[in-house]
Amino acid sequence: MDSPTFTSDPSPGWNRCLAACLGALGIGALLLFAVVIAVDPYDSGRFGLFGIDGVDDRNTQTATVSRARDPQFDSAVIGNSTAQLLNPADLSQATGLRFVQLYLTGGSAREQLAVLDFFLRNHPRVGALVIVADPFWCGHERVAPRPGEFPYWLYGSSSLAYMARLLSWPAIEHVSQRISIGLGWRKRNDPDGFFSYEDIWLPGTFRDTNRPRDPAPAATAAGRDNFPDIALLDDVVKRLPVSVSVVLVVPPTFNTTVAKPGTPAAAERETCNRALQRTVAGRPYSNFINYRIENALTRDLANFADHIHYRPIIASRMVKGIAESIRLGEAAKIDF
Amino acid sequence: MLFNDYPFLLGFLPAAILLCRLADPYPQLRIWTLVLLSLAFYALGNPPFIVLLVLSILINWLAALAYARTKLPVIITAAIVADLAVLAVFKYTNFLGYNLGLVLGRPLPLLDIALPLGISFFTFHHIMYLVDLRKGKAPVYPLGRYALYIAFFPQALAGPLVRWSQVMEQFGRGIYVPGWQREFCLGISFIAMGLFEKIFLADRLARIIDPIYARALLGPVVNGDAWLALAFSFQILFDFAGYSDIAIGLGLLFGIKLPFNFNAPFRSTSIQDFWQRWHITLMLFLRDYVFNPLANTRILPRRFFPVQYFIAMLLTMALCGLWHGASWTFVLWGTLHGCALVICSLWRRYGPRLPVLLGWALTVAFVLLTAVIFRAGTLDAALHIFQGLAVPPNLEPSRHLVPVFIVPLVAFLLPASQDIIERLTRKPRPWLAALVGIGLLALLIELGERNVNGFAYFYF
Numbered sequence: 001m002d003s004p005t006f007t008s009d010p011s012p013g014w015n016r017c018l019a020a021c022l023g024a025l026g027i028g029a030l031l032l033f034a035v036v037i038a039v040d041p042y043d044s045g046r047f048g049l050f051g052i053d054g055v056d057d058r059n060t061q062t063a064t065v066s067r068a069r070d071p072q073f074d075s076a077v078i079g080n081s082t083a084q085l086l087n088p089a090d091l092s093q094a095t096g097l098r099f100v101q102l103y104l105t106g107g108s109a110r111e112q113l114a115v116l117d118f119f120l121r122n123h124p125r126v127g128a129l130v131i132v133a134d135p136f137w138c139g140h141e142r143v144a145p146r147p148g149e150f151p152y153w154l155y156g157s158s159s160l161a162y163m164a165r166l167l168s169w170p171a172i173e174h175v176s177q178r179i180s181i182g183l184g185w186r187k188r189n190d191p192d193g194f195f196s197y198e199d200i201w202l203p204g205t206f207r208d209t210n211r212p213r214d215p216a217p218a219a220t221a222a223g224r225d226n227f228p229d230i231a232l233l234d235d236v237v238k239r240l241p242v243s244v245s246v247v248l249v250v251p252p253t254f255n256t257t258v259a260k261p262g263t264p265a266a267a268e269r270e271t272c273n274r275a276l277q278r279t280v281a282g283r284p285y286s287n288f289i290n291y292r293i294e295n296a297l298t299r300d301l302a303n304f305a306d307h308i309h310y311r312p313i314i315a316s317r318m319v320k321g322i323a324e325s326i327r328l329g330e331a332a333k334i335d336f
Numbered sequence: 337m338l339f340n341d342y343p344f345l346l347g348f349l350p351a352a353i354l355l356c357r358l359a360d361p362y363p364q365l366r367i368w369t370l371v372l373l374s375l376a377f378y379a380l381g382n383p384p385f386i387v388l389l390v391l392s393i394l395i396n397w398l399a400a401l402a403y404a405r406t407k408l409p410v411i412i413t414a415a416i417v418a419d420l421a422v423l424a425v426f427k428y429t430n431f432l433g434y435n436l437g438l439v440l441g442r443p444l445p446l447l448d449i450a451l452p453l454g455i456s457f458f459t460f461h462h463i464m465y466l467v468d469l470r471k472g473k474a475p476v477y478p479l480g481r482y483a484l485y486i487a488f489f490p491q492a493l494a495g496p497l498v499r500w501s502q503v504m505e506q507f508g509r510g511i512y513v514p515g516w517q518r519e520f521c522l523g524i525s526f527i528a529m530g531l532f533e534k535i536f537l538a539d540r541l542a543r544i545i546d547p548i549y550a551r552a553l554l555g556p557v558v559n560g561d562a563w564l565a566l567a568f569s570f571q572i573l574f575d576f577a578g579y580s581d582i583a584i585g586l587g588l589l590f591g592i593k594l595p596f597n598f599n600a601p602f603r604s605t606s607i608q609d610f611w612q613r614w615h616i617t618l619m620l621f622l623r624d625y626v627f628n629p630l631a632n633t634r635i636l637p638r639r640f641f642p643v644q645y646f647i648a649m650l651l652t653m654a655l656c657g658l659w660h661g662a663s664w665t666f667v668l669w670g671t672l673h674g675c676a677l678v679i680c681s682l683w684r685r686y687g688p689r690l691p692v693l694l695g696w697a698l699t700v701a702f703v704l705l706t707a708v709i710f711r712a713g714t715l716d717a718a719l720h721i722f723q724g725l726a727v728p729p730n731l732e733p734s735r736h737l738v739p740v741f742i743v744p745l746v747a748f749l750l751p752a753s754q755d756i757i758e759r760l761t762r763k764p765r766p767w768l769a770a771l772v773g774i775g776l777l778a779l780l781i782e783l784g785e786r787n788v789n790g791f792a793y794f795y796f
Binding site: 010011013014015016017018019020021022023024025026028029032164165166167168169171172 | 342
């Protein structure tokens, strides 16, 4: 090409330019990578050298990894925001176990299974697992992972996949947060992960949003009993030692979204409930509790922030039922 | 494989540079090393269609060889017809079927046809070479050199469209000759510039604009957001100019100087000026291989030459539109630009001279408005955007709208990227080179979030 841009110039200064450019790139990348690796930006337990505890992060997708590996807990509540109001301290007090809250805001069943897997890999001894199975779990087909939305690489077992994600602005931002925690300039999140949405959705208000996302009915009769996420959960539960209590909970919703008996929607729901029930049937100190029923509590608007997010009055009843189930298994008397 | 993704930037590219460095002392290996790398690049991103690319190279090369021996023009004609037929099958079958269905009054079934990446570009490369071969301008080249002309990976997927005469003699030269360090510095600068244009300008705008066009497919966009949709022209400019700059930069790392594709098109003061600055290599191809034959072949009597000239202009631009996609919206977009070029030609001859600022404003307004038709997907969606322009724009300050103001300013005020780079590399400045290195690191960090968007022109 005839262009002044492309004129050849063999002067040795260009050698220095090339060295400066590639040097800045290479040395900068190495230094940055070394700092990020050493700080362990998400407190995932990989490579960290400075012993900084916890994160200051309101994004549950990234913050949960720190809590899910915390050795001071032996039991976990797993779900999405429909599990958020179950206070792990109350559960710990009622059961004598040490509960951590591992909810993921808007988390799908696939994402919750990734958190469950990470928790189990990081806890050789588990006391109890509480899985809050909202309608996501009743899908007849698995929801495909949403690219870039959930950091599966953070919860996976591959250190290489993890390291490949560390040169990113969010990771660098987390490095600065963690260094601030290490220096005592910032407070870390509460270790047990409890965060009440009542601080945002004030008591006495009801928002006509967040209707439960019940999945589409099965396309064929053969597919009606097919719940791929529950099947995966079933595999995990079967591999657990019998000493581990497993309580599967269907969270309550405002009564207008509870399927009327005799309708196809109610039949769909019942099939899903049976699949969940089978997962823990016969297992010691384990139970299935369906709180998605119509009763005085779910008919009262004051007990809900919206169609799926219940208030503390319901949460405390659920905590009691869960604790009772951990003590007595299927014989537990559920007061709801 | 995308130029703006880790597998390419941190895997394929360093490996390719290393292999070419090893092959460089052996002249007989240079071309085939690049050919194999280019085929590997295509196969990694487009596995089933590597066979199509290889067959396309072999058949066209054999046709050139046969023509050189027999001098039978029918061989060249047959090869070009075959090239265009393959392009038509992959790109236009469903478009033809849909319209045939409308004519027959019963819809025809749509076929599930995937578009091989880069098919338009390698078809045009074949045509340029074969036409020039028939005119006696081009010689017959060995298979390796011809294969590299078609498949050279920096430009195989989306250009720049390169004349055989611009690169054939560059292929096979040593890369690491005195002065190669400056070529590398230039190459890295072009790659950094291209990544910046793509990631920080085009993709940032796309995040704002794409939802608006998605809404336009469903109904009128009436809340003032339609004005934001006009920024699509800037998005596509920096998307494609970014790609072209990366391609030019990559070419330099392998010792090949590719032609520039953009020259600050939003500083144009007429639509003619615009088309001399936008996708330059495509417009040169259309001028030499479509417009000139249409305008200069004696079809109408001599006294009607101006009529034939303007019809050729309209047809060329309509074909330009159709090349961009198998849809009537693209044809309409091209035809509107053809009309504008005709009006501009007539105005220059018979009309008063327009003030430069007015010419610039009219050109920009025309380009922005017609780009809505280009982007909208359907005529209804375009109308939904145009209806939305009746509502005043929502000018409430919002951080997320910053790109809508910054990116057009960059397009209006800054010179073309090659001019910026030329000014910055007149003499060696190590501190500036170090800054480019740090800038590249920042771009790689941005890519670390994995929000990688494909280049728009891959689909044309």
